[in-house]
Amino acid sequence: MGSSLYKGRIIYITGGSSGIGLAAARGFSALGAHVIIFARGEERLGKAVKEIERSRMSKTQRVSSMSLDVADHHAVQEQMTRAVTGFGAPGVLINSAGIAYPDYFENIPQEKFRETVSTNLCGTWNTCSCLVPYMKPGGGHIVNISSIAGFLGVFGYTAYSASKFAVMGFSESLRSELRPYRIKVSVLCPPDTDTPQLREEDRTGPAETRAIAGNATVMSAEHVADAMIRGMGRGQFVIIPGVEGRFIHLAQRLFPGLVRRIMDAQVRKARKAASHE
């Protein structure tokens, strides 16, 4: 699907060393694109580059990586400018770098809240602010990764949801501004996806959050990346992989009160079950 769209194009992916970002990198590589990934950890970046190379259509496709903390505005300016010089300006930018520390609101220290917002929101802002000027001459596509928790406030996700709702608002404004430059903007809202981030959340999140998550279907990172690439090809603004997520999105817009009542009932049930343990 859409192979000609991405063949020979230059794709930048933050958070491309793991999970959804890595699956997207493999997906674009299989469609003939040149891919550069960004994350902090060098070791995972090195392993990811090898995986992405194995997905290539042809050995002429370039795959590269750079260590980068997206929350650090100056580092983003410096490294992304180096990337543009060495690898070429991006035709596609995927902002997948993200973190989540679900916990009860009172247990989330201010530093964790700041780190969540700095990575998920400011990180997305930082890469866009550096790369948009380089994308304007050729046009392109930016996909910012939000979440179902970016349009539905979920128990335990006060910091995460705040950052992901903000990514939705940022993306909507940016879409409108970049349209005249033939730069499309999309926002991807994955449901629970089987990645290292989700496994960590399952280990540390409050019992109520885990109970709510337990009712949802978990998708593979490959499935989410495929849905993203298909949604991009169709020029969709909000891309929600899976029927369940799309249903929640519709229900949240049409019947927000009902959705809140269902969520509250799930929390009450989880608490009751915990008190019987």
Ligand SMILES: NC(=O)c1ccc[n+]([C@@H]2O[C@H](COP(=O)([O-])OP(=O)(O)OC[C@H]3O[C@@H](n4cnc5c(N)ncnc54)[C@H](OP(=O)(O)O)[C@@H]3O)[C@@H](O)[C@H]2O)c1
């Ligand atoms: N998994 C889910 O259930 C789910 C659901 C909805 C939305 N999402 C969103 O999807 C995106 C990808 O999540 P994932 O589940 O694929 O997570 P993941 O497997 O943990 O991957 C996260 C990636 O982001 C990088 N990263 C984290 N902080 C960074 C920073 N400050 N600077 C640069 N890179 C950073 C990580 O590498 P380093 O740690 O080495 O930097 C890693 O490459 C996130 O935005 C997440 O919020 C995930």
